[in-house]
Structures are given as structure tokens and as C-alpha cells.
Amino acid sequence: MGFNGGTVQPHGNRFYVQLYWNGSTEKFWSVLIQGQWHPIKNHENGEKLLFAIREEIDRDREGFDPRSFRPGNPLCIDVYYKTWISQIDVTIKTKRDYKTAIVKHAIPFFGADKDIRKFRMTEFTTFQKKLPLSEKGKYNVMGALKAMVKWAHLNEEIKNMPPFPKMKQGESPEIEYLTIEQQDKVLAEIPALDAPIFRFSMEYGLRVGEARAIKRDAIKNGKVYIKRAFSDNNLRESTKTGEVRAYDLTPTAQDIIGHIDVVTPYLFARGDGKPYTNKNLNRIWHEACRKAGIEIKLYNAIRHSLGCQLLDEGHDLSLVQEVLGHKNADMTKRYAKRTAKKIGQVLSMRRSACGRVAVENTENTETKSNTYGGGGGN
Numbered sequence: 001m002g003f004n005g006g007t008v009q010p011h012g013n014r015f016y017v018q019l020y021w022n023g024s025t026e027k028f029w030s031v032l033i034q035g036q037w038h039p040i041k042n043h044e045n046g047e048k049l050l051f052a053i054r055e056e057i058d059r060d061r062e063g064f065d066p067r068s069f070r071p072g073n074p075l076c077i078d079v080y081y082k083t084w085i086s087q088i089d090v091t092i093k094t095k096r097d098y099k100t101a102i103v104k105h106a107i108p109f110f111g112a113d114k115d116i117r118k119f120r121m122t123e124f125t126t127f128q129k130k131l132p133l134s135e136k137g138k139y140n141v142m143g144a145l146k147a148m149v150k151w152a153h154l155n156e157e158i159k160n161m162p163p164f165p166k167m168k169q170g171e172s173p174e175i176e177y178l179t180i181e182q183q184d185k186v187l188a189e190i191p192a193l194d195a196p197i198f199r200f201s202m203e204y205g206l207r208v209g210e211a212r213a214i215k216r217d218a219i220k221n222g223k224v225y226i227k228r229a230f231s232d233n234n235l236r237e238s239t240k241t242g243e244v245r246a247y248d249l250t251p252t253a254q255d256i257i258g259h260i261d262v263v264t265p266y267l268f269a270r271g272d273g274k275p276y277t278n279k280n281l282n283r284i285w286h287e288a289c290r291k292a293g294i295e296i297k298l299y300n301a302i303r304h305s306l307g308c309q310l311l312d313e314g315h316d317l318s319l320v321q322e323v324l325g326h327k328n329a330d331m332t333k334r335y336a337k338r339t340a341k342k343i344g345q346v347l348s349m350r351r352s353a354c355g356r357v358a359v360e361n362t363e364n365t366e367t368k369s370n371t372y373g374g375g376g377g378n
Contacts, residue, residue, distance in 0.1 A: 006053065008046035014039050015046040019053065026066045028053070035111035037071045063159050068115050075157060077102065078112035084148050091231035091240070101144035105131060116149060117158050125165045139169045175335055176296055177305040179312075186301070189288035196256050197268035197276060198285070198302075203253050205306030205324050208298060210239060212276050214267040219257065222249050226325075233277055245325045307335035 006019030017028040017040070030037040031049045040046045049069070057064045067073050074080065081102045085095050107114075109127050124142070131138045146164050153161040178186070183202055187195055201211040206226065213228035213235055226245040229236050239245070249257070260267070266275045285298045303324065310320050321332040 006050050008040075008043055008050055010043075014041055015043055016040060017046055017050045017053065019050075021064075021066060028066075028069050030071055032069075032113055035113060037113070060159065063117070068117070071113070073113065073115060075115050075117060075152075076113045077110055077116055078107055080116050080152065081106075081148060084151050088147075088151065091229075091236065092234050093231055097140065098144045098147065101141040102148065105141050106145050116152055119149060119162045121163045121165065124162070128165055128167075135168055139167050142167050175304050175308060175337060176300045177308040178294070178296060178301050179305075180309060182294060183301065183305060186285075186288045186292045186294055189291040190284060193271060194284050196260055197281070200253060200256050200268070201302045202306065203250060203256070204247050205303045207240065207303060208278060208281060211268065211302075212266075212278075212281070215265055216263075216267055219249070219267065223247060224249055224253065230275070230278075239325070241325060241327050243325060243327075304335065307332070311335055 006017060009016055009018050014029075019026050028049060029040065031040050031045050032038075033045075040049065053069055056068075065075070068075055072079065074083070081099070085098055088095070088098075090098075106127070109130070110119075110123070124145075127145075128138055128142055131141055133141065142164065146167075149158065150161065152158045187198060187202075190198055197211055200206070200214075201208070204224070204226075207229065209230040210226050210228070212230045214224065214226070215228065218225045218227060223246050226239060226247070227237070229239050247253075257267070262269060262273065264273045268276060270276055270280060282298055285301070289295055307320050307324055310323065311317070317329070317332050317336060320335060321329055324332065326332045
């Protein structure tokens with residue numbers, strides 16, 4: 001590629017940098033100083049800019065892009081993140097979380113004009129340490145930044161993927177769940193018209209967005225196919241993991257479906273025939289919980305509860321992973337962790353049960369002894 005070394009040229013009361021690159025004359029009228037673009041007002045600043053350009057060319061001649069030394073660089077973080085978010089295939093909520101991580105945390109730290117090709121691990125490490133968040137919060141922000149940089153690398157906009165510091169999620173919150181009896185207690189307080197979607201979700205441990213998105217075409221040949229999901233109020237033709245899960249219709253599920261009178265495209269619909277929203281379901285659920293004297297989030301009451309119930313019944317983790325459709329076994333392992341209160345209850349019940357068995361055995365032995373002894377005295 002042609003390159004003539006470049007010069008600093010005067011223009012009225014300001015300066016510009018000029019160089020011949022790849023068959024074209026390139027001119028640079030601004031210089032980035034402490035995160036802000038300023039006109040080149042003196043020869044010294046022009047020389048500094050020209051030195052930075054030459055250094056960039058020496059480091060990566062093939063990857064050099066004159067746009068990276070001008071305002072509005074498409075590879076600066078403030079511009080690039082918008083392109084990235086508009087192109088990725090993730091849920092609306094995930095896009096919203098990614099945007100928050102970049103706009104609220106990454107841009108204020110690195111600067112809006114930070115070229116994503118110039119990230120270094122030391123910068124990531126410092127950024128991670130200075131984030132005023134919990135371990136989980138830091139993990140989420142770093143995950144968003146890593147996802148963006150990885151996308152740029154796969155699109156060959158970054159030549160080499162910079163290493164990221166080790167990321168930790170921190171301690172996962174304790175799993176809260178309901179027994180079947182507790183679920184039934186809350187279900188008894190839900191209006192009959194709305195109860196089916198809750199009962200069906202509990203039967204299979206569905207995500208709330210998956211239950212809302214079940215259409216009648218997902219019920220066929222004695223099975224229910226979980227292949228869609230709502231993200232907020234946007235219907236997606238795929239689940240969170242991208243996998244289709246198929247379950248046999250259990251007797252309970254068949255009974256639920258058989259008692260649905262209103263026919264709509266969606267299996268479960270509100271009184272007006274429209275699909276439920278998260279807001280609808282959470283309002284109904286929390287009102288029923290209040291009446292039942294139980295406090296627990298809907299997600300925990302459905303998905304977490306089935307996983308924990310299966311483990312409490314003695315089923316192994318691999319089965320629970322398959323039922324819930326977890327891609328990562330570590331997600332399922334969380335369900336095996338019990339609260340201190342639950343552990344105490346189990347241990348207490350175990351000792352009490354042993355005590356009852358011991359008493360029953362003693363009573364049986366005494367009864368037999370008395371019977372045999374009485375017979376011998378006659």
C-alpha cells in the first residue's frame with residue numbers, strides 16, 4: 001500500500017495532517033485530546049497526531065483505517081455498540097441489558113471515542129476492578145463488553161481477540177422453591193379462568209415467557225413442543241436456548257387442556273382472548289400468594305420448584321437438566337444447593353423418623369415377648 005510519511009500543513013489559523021494512503025490523499029483536521037475532538041490549532045499537536053498515525057501503520061499496516069483518526073469512527077465504542085446491538089439475534093431484554101452495560105459503564109470509563117481495536121487486557125482489568133457493582137453485576141457488564149468485542153473479532157473488524165481477565169459470578173442466591181402442596185395452596189387462590197397457565201407451567205417447569213407463547217400448533221401427537229417464547233411482549237420463534245423441547249402430555253396436562261373452553265391461537269389466553277403478559281401473571285400470582293400467606297417470585301415458584309421437587313424425590317441431576325432444558329450442567333447444580341433452613345428441616349425429620357422406627361421396633365418386640373411369655377406360662 002502507498003504511504004508517503006505524511007506532513008503537517010497550515011490552513012489559516014489552524015493546521016491539518018495530510019498523508020497519501022492506498023491511492024488517496026487523506027486529511028485530518030481534528031485531534032483527540034482527553035476524550036474530546038479538537039481542531040488542530042498548532043504545529044505541535046499536528047505532529048503528535050502524525051506520530052500516532054505512523055505508529056499505527058507500523059504496528060498493523062494491513063489493518064490501518066484512516067477513519068479511526070476522525071470523529072464518528074465506526075469502530076469507536078460509542079458508534080460500534082449501536083451497530084452490534086442492531087445486528088445480534090438475542091432477546092429484547094438482553095439487548096437492553098447490553099446497552100445499559102456499555103452506555104452506563106464502559107463508555108464513561110473508556111471514552112466514547114475509544115477504538116475497539118485498541119483494547120488491552122490491562123484496561124479490562126482496571127475497568128473490572130473499578131466497577132462499583134457486586135460480583136454478579138461486574139460479571140454481567142464484563143460479559144456484555146466481551147460479547148461485543150468477540151462479535152467484532154468474528155466479523156474480522158478486530159484482528160486479534162484481546163484476552164479478558166477472569167470473570168466470577170460471585171455467590172449465587174439461595175434457591176427458593178415450593179413443594180407441590182404449597183403450590184396447590186397458592187393455586188387455590190387463583191381465579192379458575194387464569195389457573196390453567198400456572199398449573200401447566202408448574203407441570204413442566206416452564207419459563208414464564210415460554211408458557212405465554214404456547215400456541216395450539218405446539219400440541220400434537222400427544223406431546224407439547226416448547227419452541228417459542230415471549231421476550232417482554234415480543235414473540236420470538238425460538239426459546240431462550242434456541243432448542244425445541246418436547247414433553248409427553250401427562251394426565252395432569254391433558255386434564256388442564258381438556259378444560260380450556262375459549263379457543264384462541266394461544267393455548268392460554270386472558271378473558272379478552274389475548275395472550276397473557278408478564279405484568280398480568282405476576283399481578284395474579286402475587287395476589288394469590290398474599291391470600292395464601294406465601295411469599296415467593298413466580299419464576300421460583302414454577303421453574304425452580306420443579307427442579308428442586310425432582311431432586312427431593314431422589315431423581316438425579318442429569319434428569320433434572322434434561323427436563324428443564326439446561327445447556328450447562330452448572331445451572332442444574334444450583335438446584336442441588338439447599339438453604340440452611342431446608343437442611344436443618346431434613347436432618348431433624350431424619351432423626352425424628354429414626355426415633356419413630358426405633359420406638360415402633362421396641363413396641364413390637366415387647367408385644368412379641370409378652371405374647372410368647374404368656375403362652376409359656378399357661
